[in-house]
Amino acid sequence: MNKLLSVKQLRISFRIRDTFYAAVDNVSLSLHKNEILAIVGESGCGKSTLATSIVGLHHTNHTKVEGEILYRQQNLVQFSENQFNKLRGNTIGFIFQDPLSALNPLMRIGEQIAEGMIYHARLNKTERADRVLQLLEQVGIPDPPRVVRQFPHQLSGGMRQRVMIAIALANKPEIIIADEPTTALDVTIQAQILDLLKELQAETQTGIILITHDLGVVAEVADRVAVMYAGQVVEEAPVEILFGSPKHPYTRSLLKSIPQANEKQGKLEVIHGIVPSLMKLPREGCRFAPRIPWIDDSAHEKEPVLHEVEPGHFVRCTCWRHFDFQEEVQLT
Amino acid sequence: MWKIIVRRVLVMIPQLFVLSLIVFIMAKQMPGDPFTGLITPETDPNRIEELRQLSGFYDPWYVQYYNWMTNAFQGDFGQSYTYKVAVSNLIGERAFNTFWLAFVSTILVYVIAIPLGVLAGRYQERIMDKTIVLYSFISYAIPTFVLGLIFLFVFGYQLQWFPTSGTVSIHAERGTFEYVWSKFHHLLLPAITYAVLGTTGIIQYLRTEIIDAKMQDYVKTARSKGIPMNKVYSRHIFRNSLLPIAAFLGFTITGLLGGSIFIETIFGFPGMGQLFVSSIGSRDYSVITALVLLYGFLALLGGLLSDIIMSIVDPRIRID
Numbered sequence A: 001m002n003k004l005l006s007v008k009q010l011r012i013s014f015r016i017r018d019t020f021y022a023a024v025d026n027v028s029l030s031l032h033k034n035e036i037l038a039i040v041g042e043s044g045c046g047k048s049t050l051a052t053s054i055v056g057l058h059h060t061n062h063t064k065v066e067g068e069i070l071y072r073q074q075n076l077v078q079f080s081e082n083q084f085n086k087l088r089g090n091t092i093g094f095i096f097q098d099p100l101s102a103l104n105p106l107m108r109i110g111e112q113i114a115e116g117m118i119y120h121a122r123l124n125k126t127e128r129a130d131r132v133l134q135l136l137e138q139v140g141i142p143d144p145p146r147v148v149r150q151f152p153h154q155l156s157g158g159m160r161q162r163v164m165i166a167i168a169l170a171n172k173p174e175i176i177i178a179d180e181p182t183t184a185l186d187v188t189i190q191a192q193i194l195d196l197l198k199e200l201q202a203e204t205q206t207g208i209i210l211i212t213h214d215l216g217v218v219a220e221v222a223d224r225v226a227v228m229y230a231g232q233v234v235e236e237a238p239v240e241i242l243f244g245s246p247k248h249p250y251t252r253s254l255l256k257s258i259p260q261a262n263e264k265q266g267k268l269e270v271i272h273g274i275v276p277s278l279m280k281l282p283r284e285g286c287r288f289a290p291r292i293p294w295i296d297d298s299a300h301e302k303e304p305v306l307h308e309v310e311p312g313h314f315v316r317c318t319c320w321r322h323f324d325f326q327e328e329v330q331l332t
Numbered sequence B: 001m002w003k004i005i006v007r008r009v010l011v012m013i014p015q016l017f018v019l020s021l022i023v024f025i026m027a028k029q030m031p032g033d034p035f036t037g038l039i040t041p042e043t044d045p046n047r048i049e050e051l052r053q054l055s056g057f058y059d060p061w062y063v064q065y066y067n068w069m070t071n072a073f074q075g076d077f078g079q080s081y082t083y084k085v086a087v088s089n090l091i092g093e094r095a096f097n098t099f100w101l102a103f104v105s106t107i108l109v110y111v112i113a114i115p116l117g118v119l120a121g122r123y124q125e126r127i128m129d130k131t132i133v134l135y136s137f138i139s140y141a142i143p144t145f146v147l148g149l150i151f152l153f154v155f156g157y158q159l160q161w162f163p164t165s166g167t168v169s170i171h172a173e174r175g176t177f178e179y180v181w182s183k184f185h186h187l188l189l190p191a192i193t194y195a196v197l198g199t200t201g202i203i204q205y206l207r208t209e210i211i212d213a214k215m216q217d218y219v220k221t222a223r224s225k226g227i228p229m230n231k232v233y234s235r236h237i238f239r240n241s242l243l244p245i246a247a248f249l250g251f252t253i254t255g256l257l258g259g260s261i262f263i264e265t266i267f268g269f270p271g272m273g274q275l276f277v278s279s280i281g282s283r284d285y286s287v288i289t290a291l292v293l294l295y296g297f298l299a300l301l302g303g304l305l306s307d308i309i310m311s312i313v314d315p316r317i318r319i320d
């Protein structure tokens, strides 16, 4: 297998009033060449925290990163800002959630795309300008010569996200990390952006880490999926397996919460509650246990670990073996 | 952009109307009439009554208002009670002095405040920031006249680096280089005093802007491109934070015109502010009225200037 990046036992903690609280706890993942790895989970699970600290974009003075992020035989956890700058925007591209706030409102589109090339590519000014036009073309923006002179607010949301993608692609990265790239967009635009990402990925063989809270997005583009809950990976599997035979109660409840068009009865089975806040996170035992109180304590492991239940399919804790939904919410 | 400017100027018309109405009502409440400035103890009371009739003193208020406004537009604010000359003549030369004082002060304010605000914002919570914030609070707390007198004493009387009153040396001849230099030399110490005290707002504002900008998503994007931190600051954070400061310019100038009242009095600088203070002292109502109208107008103009600058520098406003 062609591993691009592997994260081992990564723990990322934030300092809140002189105590560190782990928002990402013991996460191990790897990304292969030519693969889209989706990381899915409700908001507050630690997805963005994981994504940003891989490339060192976290606030160093109140964040602690422990463990390993292996990339090209180097551990990025120990990297300095200067070392990160050689990777960021160069071999690792980043796409953010909200393209409106992620683009500088006072800088022309062309300038924002070209900026990353100044430091990484050996191109002169005209070559850079040509490359910008070529990138805009590549991400499907009509009339590139006009768009380079425009400002972000003059473009639609979908076009802005295409610009963000062009920025990420500028130096032909081997890894792209996309943090909720479609969340801020309209549904129809979402599909277009996902298609574009998939197309570009096939074309360039890039490895993509796609972060989302939307299983619909996962089903559409991912090759492999890691489900995160409260800072941990609770289930990981190739996409067909995850949708075909989901195991962990959290995964199953996420899948259940997607409204199915073919379901006749208006019965929606849901699990109540939300992801606990950082300071209230249960640090011992199964972190999902409080949300499924009807499952007996003995069903959970004392210190839940990931079990390989079939090749390539990992599930945390043993509670899934005893889990079933409670029929409690009746919608008519 | 022109559309915005035209629209903005149109908005000023009702503002001006309200301003003039308020000043007019105020003027009517004041004792005296347009001839008080002409009256001497020898003037015949019947003659005064006659003049009043002639000038429309007994006309309905809107007629009076109309006449008053038309005169004001032509620069006729009546006669000064004290100086027995046309108010417009009295204000003219002084407005010119005040304008230059405000101009030099503004430049100094920005020259001091921008680097300090930028450094404080960039090195937030560090020694550099704390020192600058301390300076800005101290300068905010010191009354103008205290610092003015200290500067006057130290740099004027003790060190004799600067002249201590007036706007120009009596030996300088109009039109020569010495004349211009002397003018500049005279307004430098008042301007420095003002600038040292007038930077607080801009420093604090800029500092907050920069701290705020640092948290913006586009800064994260810039960092995700692998741009060195210095460039992230200069190309993204500073650029975007300085923008609202540019819009401050109009208000700074307006504030200066008001602030110059103290400065001019302390430094014996014959400008509008000093005239205002002395007119209040001598109850020279026609001058007071004209100056209030002028100050109000300049305040509106400052707002207009700020908005126009904003529409020039901010593409989000520029386009639509």
Ligand SMILES: Nc1ncnc2c1ncn2[C@@H]1O[C@H](COP(=O)(O)OP(=O)(O)O)[C@@H](O)[C@H]1O
Residues within 6 Å of the ligand: A014, A015, A016, A023, A041, A042, A043, A044, A045, A046, A047, A048, A049, A050, A059, A276, A277, A278
């Ligand atoms: N800079 C920070 N300081 C303190 N807590 C943070 C910080 N960033 C995120 N968190 C907390 O960490 C948890 C994970 O957040 P995040 O990674 O943004 O989740 P997600 O992207 O999955 O929605 C949340 O509880 C959030 O409140």
Ligand SMILES: [Mg+2]
Residues within 6 Å of the ligand: A044, A047, A048, A049, A180
């Ligand atoms: Mg997030």
